[in-house]
Amino acid sequence: MILYSNIIGEGKPFIILHGFLGMSDNWKTLGRQFSQQGFQVHLVDQRNHGRSFWDENFNYEILAEDLKNYCKAHNLNDIVLLGHSMGGKTAMMFSALYPNLVSKLLVADISPRFYPVHHQTILEGLSALNFDVIKSRGEADKVLSEFVSDFGTRQFLLKNLYWVEKGKLGLRINLDVLKAEVAEIGEALPSYLRFEKDVLFLKGDRSEYIGVEDEQLILNQFPNAKIVTIANSGHWLHAENPKDFFTAVIKFVG
Incomplete structure (x- = not known):
């Protein structure tokens, strides 16, 4: 079963993964803007979300495998990969497991650590x-x-x-x-997994998802990571300050 997606534009493949209880439509406006910068943007619905298939199995390793199958079905490699919250955890897991498929990774307001259930x-x-x-x-x-x-x-x-x-x-x-399976959302990325290529972590200045205590943990697993703060935003930083979010992303991937 292949994940549903909305594909916008032509160029270098750029996959975006939504967060928990979200869907690809949440990223449509920014997706169009990224496509105008020379990217083929894939707005993907993860399993049990949006228009993608339903299945009882649900954890980050499976979500990463879904994305691998998606890339194979669409003949994608050397991708730019951006994930927000739950999608960020999927993106981190995918990049660590299949680094040959990813050129650059962007993680929006989530750390590799454990988060207690809060939904x-x-x-x-x-x-x-x-x-x-x-x-x-x-x-x-x-x-x-x-x-x-x-x-x-x-x-x-x-x-x-x-x-x-x-x-x-x-x-x-x-x-x-x-x-x-809500407890799976907060599960930590296994500490032995690493991704050596360039990574940008974006955090909202009013969000507590990425704190000072997370910075060393991030660098332990993503040694070439940079952390950028998006002003006037919380956990939904891409929706609350889309202009600065867009600028930071394009500066990194350009």
Whole structure:
């Protein structure tokens, strides 16, 4: 089974991996901008997300293998690879396991370390969406607001809504599996894995995902890494400050 993707432009292959509960559509605007710089941009949906296939198996080694199969199916090598959050962990794992396929790696607001589970309330809110009763996006937002107070986070989550059939909404994510395997999202990259090529870690200045204590850990596994801070942004740095994010990425890959 091959991952779904939206491919934009022509040129050097540039793969972008979304985060947990996200999808390739989250990166469409930046993807177009990167394509205008001479890249063929592949906006990929990881398994159990977006329009890609559902499967009960879910961990970073499997997600990396999915990406290897995707590259083989599309005859891609020497790729630029960018991943955000969960996608960043997949990108790190993939680059360490298949370094011959990657020319440059970019990791957005995630470290190789372990992160404790912290999505429980969001998953409870998504589980509370009863589509036998809910018939509109507004009704879904009202139910979700009882669990998730932040409007921007709810809008991000509600991008997963789609019409299964006329009058019947559903979620594109495989919620049951993601709930069951949520602990896998925070798993650390095995400490023996290394990637020796150029890496750019981007962190939001208001985010706590990459702290000072992470810097040595990053360099231990990615000795040619640089860490750049994106101002006026949190964990969703690419959405909160897309201009500076774009500039930092192009400076690195150009």
